[in-house]
Amino acid sequence: MPENAPQRRIGVLLVNLGTPDSPQTSDVRRYLNEFLTDGRVVDMPAAVRYPLFQGLVVPLRAPKSAKIYQQLWTERGSPLLFHGLDLQKLVQERLGSHYVVAFGMRYQNPSIEKALEELREAAVDRIIVLPLFPQYASASTGSVQQKVMDIVRKWWVVPSISFISSFADNPGFIDTIVALGKEEMAKRDYDHIVFSYHGIPERHVLKGSFKGYCQLGKCCNTYNKNNRYCYRAQCFATSRLVAAGLGLSPDQYTVSFQSRLQSRLRDPWLQPYTDEVLKPLPAKGIKNVLAFSPAFVADCLETTIEVGEEFKELFEEAGGEHWQLVPSLNTHPLWVEAVTDMIRQN
């Protein structure tokens, strides 16, 4: 480097979805209002979306969601938030002083605005954005990308920015899930494995389909240039790779989708639905199930409560004996290394 050349630093922005500031109904309401009026999450015209969600859906949902958040809350607050902050610290340590790592949430706090401001203050030369969603969805990754661009387009000096749009088949990501799965499988025998992903409306996949390639069927069994951004195909790709790492044959696992809101929004969500997959299992002699939640890199309401508690209850009511959730990647050393590698390779 020439003697007087400025020392260049690279900014890294890690982003997760968001969580309420507290499990009180008022904070949950504020969070859901921001989340469910995002046009990439609820893709209705704004003139319908705002009155419907702020006026009806959120006021009804917030008190119920607040009760669930109260179950999830820990001494350190929301797991999604504190695992994110821990990951930021560890990735910063591993990357060293040529990088500045910030952490933000798409909804609520710490905001993406604040995180980007930290990077601007640090005079970084360029910014790498890593939305912490392994599989691309317009409702998650796309929304983060749009928010980041909306903010930096107003800066006088617009920085060079790159986005890591998905990492569904990233070897470090897969290896970490495999390592966590092996730990659980060493403790006892399982009859079957379920990979349960956050659902999205089928319409969202079809809207992103390249020249009509995606049909939500067998097209998702391979992952190629035509379905590069198909959330469902990416979920199947992650599952196949984890299954291969665990030495599972196709009949030993099922891929399914949870958290559907289709009863209220009417349109079908990605299928098969996890609750419908798990209920008939005990009658087929499948009494011990290990469940993975590979759409999430950190414990949150969707993993700990929905998969770890609600599905366990459903499975046991149906005659199942043991339902076990594999913990999320959180700050597993292999995951910290995987994130660091993704950034260095960008």
Ligand SMILES: C=CC1=C(C)c2cc3[nH]c(cc4nc(cc5[nH]c(cc1n2)c(C)c5CCC(=O)O)C(CCC(=O)O)=C4C)c(C)c3C=C
């Ligand atoms: C994996 C990425 C996610 C996608 C894609 C996604 C789409 C999506 N979500 C909703 C509605 C809700 N999701 C909720 C919680 C939630 N969702 C994600 C991730 C994705 N969502 C996470 C990580 C979390 C947990 C946050 C936490 O604080 O722990 C909720 C709130 C909880 C509740 O009230 O039940 C809602 C609502 C839609 C409609 C959607 C796509 C269209």
Ligand SMILES: [Fe+2]
């Ligand atoms: Fe969600």
Ligand SMILES: [Fe+2]
């Ligand atoms: Fe597809």
